[in-house]
Amino acid sequence: MSLLAPVAGCHIAIGPAAVDVPDDDDITLAEFTTGVTYVDIDGWQTMGAHGDSKTLITESIINRKRDAKTGGTTNGGSMQNNFIILRDDPGQIAVRTAATTNFNYKIRITYDDAPPGVGSTPTIEYFYALIMSASEAGGGANTAQLLNATFEINSASVYVPADVA
Secondary structure (H helix, E strand, O other), X not given: XXXXXXXXXXXXXXXXXXXXXXXXXXXXXXXXXXXOOOEEOOOEEEOOOOOOEEEEXXXXXXHHOEEEEEEEEEEOOEEEEEEEOOOOOHHHHHHHHHXXXXXXXXXXXXXXXXXXXXXXXXXXXXXXXXXXEEEEXXXXXXXXXXXXXXXXXXXXXXXXXXXXX
């Protein structure tokens, strides 16, 4: 039986802008790891939902009195992330800068699921995303100001599974 996967302890990081995003079938782990430097984005308060979903194609067939359905294109989704505002954090500065461009950025999520043992490694997920917004939100008197950042995922994800050393 699998254990629950906590969100606490996960990390998100932003890498460099990409000139091109390869087709899903051509994406490799090497393009996310070879010579790539990531900057952790500190203050991650809410991890947004993400992952592929298909567009529904529906055609009404008159003589059958039934709709025929199939799956269309795949969309990685809009990942709505919230961060406690840390104005001097290099990762948050990178997100704010990325939101002013039309480039895709390499994103890395490191999950907190490393098996027990010295040298074990956690699951790591990589994908390309447009940073569409980096807006600030207030709140009530007893809440922290948040940086709301929308990551429009523009590729398939590449996963490196957790491993025992």
